[in-house]
Amino acid sequence: xxxxxxxxxxxxxxxxxxxxIAIGYTMVYGIIGMINFAHGDIxxxxxxxxxxVFTILATFGVSSVPLALLLVLIVAVLFTxxxxxxxxxxxxxxxxxxxxxxxxxxxxxxxIFLQNMVQLTQGARVKPIPPVLVGGIDLLTVDGFTVxxxxxQILIVLVTVALMSGFTYLITKTSFGRQQRSCEQxxxxxxxxxxxxxxxxxxxxxxxxxxxxxxxxxxTVYYGVVDFYIGFVAGIKAFTxxxxxxxxxxxxxxxxxLLIGLIEAFWAAYLSAEYKDVATFSILIxxxxxxxxxxxxxxxxxxx
Amino acid sequence: MMLQLSGVxxxxxxxxxxHGVDVAVQVGEVVTLIGANGAGKSTLMMSIFGQPxxxxxxxxxxxxxxxxxxxxEIARRGISLVPEGRRIFPRMTVIENLQMGAVLGEEMNFAVxxxxxxxxxxxxxxxxxxxxxxxxxxxxxMLAIARALMSRPQLLLLDEPSLGLAPxxxxxxxxxxxxxxxxxxxxxxxxxxxxxxxxxxxxRAYVLQHGEIILSGTGSELLASPEVRAAYLEAxxxxxxxx
Numbered sequence: 001x002x003x004x005x006x007x008x009x010x011x012x013x014x015x016x017x018x019x020x021i022a023i024g025y026t027m028v029y030g031i032i033g034m035i036n037f038a039h040g041d042i043x044x045x046x047x048x049x050x051x052x053v054f055t056i057l058a059t060f061g062v063s064s065v066p067l068a069l070l071l072v073l074i075v076a077v078l079f080t081x082x083x084x085x086x087x088x089x090x091x092x093x094x095x096x097x098x099x100x101x102x103x104x105x106x107x108x109x110x111x112i113f114l115q116n117m118v119q120l121t122q123g124a125r126v127k128p129i130p131p132v133l134v135g136g137i138d139l140l141t142v143d144g145f146t147v148x149x150x151x152x153q154i155l156i157v158l159v160t161v162a163l164m165s166g167f168t169y170l171i172t173k174t175s176f177g178r179q180q181r182s183c184e185q186x187x188x189x190x191x192x193x194x195x196x197x198x199x200x201x202x203x204x205x206x207x208x209x210x211x212x213x214x215x216x217x218x219x220t221v222y223y224g225v226v227d228f229y230i231g232f233v234a235g236i237k238a239f240t241x242x243x244x245x246x247x248x249x250x251x252x253x254x255x256x257x258l259l260i261g262l263i264e265a266f267w268a269a270y271l272s273a274e275y276k277d278v279a280t281f282s283i284l285i286x287x288x289x290x291x292x293x294x295x296x297x298x299x300x301x302x303x304x
Numbered sequence: 305m306m307l308q309l310s311g312v313x314x315x316x317x318x319x320x321x322x323h324g325v326d327v328a329v330q331v332g333e334v335v336t337l338i339g340a341n342g343a344g345k346s347t348l349m350m351s352i353f354g355q356p357x358x359x360x361x362x363x364x365x366x367x368x369x370x371x372x373x374x375x376x377e378i379a380r381r382g383i384s385l386v387p388e389g390r391r392i393f394p395r396m397t398v399i400e401n402l403q404m405g406a407v408l409g410e411e412m413n414f415a416v417x418x419x420x421x422x423x424x425x426x427x428x429x430x431x432x433x434x435x436x437x438x439x440x441x442x443x444x445x446m447l448a449i450a451r452a453l454m455s456r457p458q459l460l461l462l463d464e465p466s467l468g469l470a471p472x473x474x475x476x477x478x479x480x481x482x483x484x485x486x487x488x489x490x491x492x493x494x495x496x497x498x499x500x501x502x503x504x505x506x507x508r509a510y511v512l513q514h515g516e517i518i519l520s521g522t523g524s525e526l527l528a529s530p531e532v533r534a535a536y537l538e539a540x541x542x543x544x545x546x547x
Binding site: 197 | 353355374375376379380385387391393394395396400403404405407408451455
């Protein structure tokens with residue numbers, strides 16, 4: 001019981017991170033119909049930016065945790081958005097109008113490029129940061145097992161909830177959100193109404209990257225270590241989350257993220273910690289086989 | 305001159321759809337383009353927006369060469385299109401569709417324009433929070449026209465607005481075209497298969513065949529022309545009764 005509660009907390013934390021990354025996959029899929037396989041690496045880049053900024057702040061003697069976190073978040077979001085923008089501009093936009101396979105291959109190329117770039121410039125070894133936010137609340141103790149809610153977990157969940165609410169508002173209620181959705185439905189018609197579709201696509205990439213950046217900072221604070229390969233695993237898991245929720249659906253990405261996080265946490269606790277990644281990938285295969293449109297997605301075929 | 309196409313060629317995929325078309329629209333006019341299915345009417349309308357881009361020739365709007373401008377920049381010059389097949393955004397509400405149309409307009413005009421559209425098409429007010437995909441074909445056409453008008457365009461392009469609609473809606477559409485032009489001075493370029501209705505509302509008209517303009521004149525001239533009668537009107541009348 002206590003273990004289940006602990007895993008529920010851990011799973012929700014993990015799920016929040018997957019959800020933030022999954023939004024980037026699902027939004028890009030919605031607007032240009034491609035899977036941005038470099039998205040996981042964008043998230044990895046943001047984690048490295050976080051490590052760098054934390055290190056710089058430490059040398060300047062910034063000791064206030066909220067201030068440091070805020071600065072790291074701002075810098076990571078800014079730089080990572082630029083990465084998101086650049087990836088689209090360099091690797092995908094020139095291929096607009098090409099076959100669906102071309103940008104996909106380009107995306108895999110971008111992913112390899114980003115991994116190698118970070119490996120070369122930052123080294124292949126695991127990079128640690130000193131603990132930023134330590135401690136937590138002990139909720140209860142049963143038979144010597146203490147259920148603990150870490151401050152970082154509270155932070156991750158709160159930031160994610162705030163971001164998701166703001167993001168939902170942006171997409172459903174603002175002019176940019178409407179343009180984003182209209183591009184998803186009919187790009188030519190959107191351009192005919194005087195909207196710069198390329199700009200909307202760029203902003204979508206930047207927004208997805210910004211959310212991934214927040215996830216990257218959170219994970220850096222949570223685990224305290226990063227390496228150049230974290231983008232691959234987290235990326236595939238978030239991609240699975242997006243597919244499980246229904247690729248193209250924003251609420252689906254959030255829901256899928258939470259479910260994947262919970263499944264992974266419980267699988268690790270009760271079945272096998274070594275094989276926890278198997279759980280995620282089995283889900284990916286099962287969803288693709290039996291419900292390719294996901295939990296909240298629309299079926300591809302549409303009545304005209 | 306508001307809009308002038310000179311010697312415009314365009315390709316649709318591998319098809320050479322327009323072969324040097326000259327079309328002019330003057331301020332305050334209703335100009336109609338008639339022609340059979342596949343004559344290149346819709347390609348001509350879309351090529352004004354660079355979709356597809358004219359492969360040769362010039363398109364001038366309000367004294368400015370717009371041939372090479374990006375699609376959204378052309379729209380920003382004050383041209384609005386009601387495309388073939390309406391292309392409303394089905395998974396957005398009626399009001400969101402209208403907001404999309406108003407992206408180029410001034411924010412302070414929105415409420416006024418919305419009221420104007422509701423007066424013109426009362427059904428849209430009834431359905432304003434409904435998702436646009438659930439509207440009937442005729443209602444969607446009203447929405448497409450209203451959306452195009454929300455940006456207060458100088459030139460309105462209507463591509464087959466009566467296609468597939470019930471006779472009651474067809475009547476309503478042409479009534480709106482007349483009203484927009486006569487009462488609000490809107491300049492309109494209208495593409496229609498329904499030649500009879502279209503020629504009656506038009507000041508001038510062009511006949512497009514296999515991507516070329518084969519005939520032009522005033523609406524009443526073309527209505528009286530034996531070639532037009534034989535090719536478009538009698539056949540058109542028949543299909544209309546058949547429908």
